[in-house]
Amino acid sequence: MNMNGAHPLLKVKNLTKKFGDHFAIKEANLEVMRGERVVLIGPSGSGKSTLLRCINYLEVPTSGTVWLDGEYIGGRYNDDGSWVKDSPSQLTKKRQHIGMVFQSFNLFAHLSALDNVTLGPRWVLNMPKKEAVEIAQQLLEKVHLEEHSHKLPAQLSGGQQQRVAIARALAMNPKLMLFDEPTSALDPRLTNEVLDVMLELAEEKMTMIVVTHEIGFAREVADVVFFLEEATIVESAPPALLFSDPKDERTRQFLVDCNILK
Amino acid sequence: MPLDLDFMIRIFPELFRALILTVQISFLALLFGIVLGILLGSLRVIGPRYIQIPIQWLVNYIRGTPQLVQFLIVYFALPRIGIVLNEYWTGVVALTVIAAGYEVEIVRAAIESIDKGQKEAALAVGMSEVKALRLVLLPQAMRRMIPALTNELSNVIKASALLSVIAVNELTKVGNKIIYETFYFFEVLIEVAVLYLIVIGVLGWISSYFENKVFAYGEAITATEVR
Numbered sequence: 001m002n003m004n005g006a007h008p009l010l011k012v013k014n015l016t017k018k019f020g021d022h023f024a025i026k027e028a029n030l031e032v033m034r035g036e037r038v039v040l041i042g043p044s045g046s047g048k049s050t051l052l053r054c055i056n057y058l059e060v061p062t063s064g065t066v067w068l069d070g071e072y073i074g075g076r077y078n079d080d081g082s083w084v085k086d087s088p089s090q091l092t093k094k095r096q097h098i099g100m101v102f103q104s105f106n107l108f109a110h111l112s113a114l115d116n117v118t119l120g121p122r123w124v125l126n127m128p129k130k131e132a133v134e135i136a137q138q139l140l141e142k143v144h145l146e147e148h149s150h151k152l153p154a155q156l157s158g159g160q161q162q163r164v165a166i167a168r169a170l171a172m173n174p175k176l177m178l179f180d181e182p183t184s185a186l187d188p189r190l191t192n193e194v195l196d197v198m199l200e201l202a203e204e205k206m207t208m209i210v211v212t213h214e215i216g217f218a219r220e221v222a223d224v225v226f227f228l229e230e231a232t233i234v235e236s237a238p239p240a241l242l243f244s245d246p247k248d249e250r251t252r253q254f255l256v257d258c259n260i261l262k
Numbered sequence: 263m264p265l266d267l268d269f270m271i272r273i274f275p276e277l278f279r280a281l282i283l284t285v286q287i288s289f290l291a292l293l294f295g296i297v298l299g300i301l302l303g304s305l306r307v308i309g310p311r312y313i314q315i316p317i318q319w320l321v322n323y324i325r326g327t328p329q330l331v332q333f334l335i336v337y338f339a340l341p342r343i344g345i346v347l348n349e350y351w352t353g354v355v356a357l358t359v360i361a362a363g364y365e366v367e368i369v370r371a372a373i374e375s376i377d378k379g380q381k382e383a384a385l386a387v388g389m390s391e392v393k394a395l396r397l398v399l400l401p402q403a404m405r406r407m408i409p410a411l412t413n414e415l416s417n418v419i420k421a422s423a424l425l426s427v428i429a430v431n432e433l434t435k436v437g438n439k440i441i442y443e444t445f446y447f448f449e450v451l452i453e454v455a456v457l458y459l460i461v462i463g464v465l466g467w468i469s470s471y472f473e474n475k476v477f478a479y480g481e482a483i484t485a486t487e488v489r
Binding site: 098099123 | 387397
């Protein structure tokens, strides 16, 4: 929890996403305070990624709401209580406040590392080129890639690509950062490169939600860990508690299967 | 039968003038066709349904009817709706319609072949669909389009031979005229064929230059190929 009084930044209420008859995530409720670091864990297919992708409406939820810092994503309530959907341009505007990092990096393949980072500020925030380049260079320095700024994604290692992707998301100065299994495609050494950068971000009190299988990272960084299984949030607790004494039998079983609990 | 080389040299200036006209008309049609193709192809991907459907009709019409019929329709239809063009511009319009019709599908397929993570990343940065298309998808799709476009462009040059039916003095028509005047059909046809080959060869060369030099950047490394 935040030390200077709890200010919720994100409220996810009764969020459900169905693909056909299949529930990808069911009635999820989640509240994230400003500066809080949240980690979502759980077996593959438990709905972690879908929940994350619903938060910035890359997937449109079937029902439920996402509220970020004073406004609903994807729509708003009228005075008479009826729900009005956002126009595409309204949604686009709200998405700017949420940074996202993908498992497969998704760097813009035709642009250098620097241009990947400046593209958003220049074309979405209409920042002058000089200013955007300055910010991008600072951010690339922050992710320890200042010497690679001219390289194309194909010339970078996976770990380097992912750090550029983090810089690209940070360039929009987001209120919230979403990480969707950011290290699942990387070998252990490259994983550490990326986790180090995320650790630094966490220390700066960036509000973040991380879907990961890196239990070590969760233990070290998370304020709260959520465990999901079969499209449901099973329980949430600070990592010290969740990893040593989970309340729910399903969580316990998962942790035993992962060799975290005996 | 030995070829009469003297005759072939003598008719060259006349054929060359016709070739220039053929190249001009084809080039203009290609230019307009690419612009229209990219515009309509993009709309085909992100446009609303009421725009997508007529574009699909156009594509079906171009694919489903003979080019000769399409030329004649343009030739006779344009004056009926009050647009009176000379043969030259009628030829350009007719060829443009053909070029655009095929290019729409090439552009659409190229855009849709780009990994969907690219679009998601663009949206996540806060871009609109249009900006994502313009700044992220089209620049990458462009390179993938080039081989298919070259193929299509050489088809357009060859289709220009059919413009002879609407009285455009292009290469095939002039060649035919010389044949009827002189009955040197073998010499004329060989010379005409070689001229077409040269033009299309040059086009292929320009295309591979664009593919390899101008749009030469690595394809995105996917998550499974991490070094």
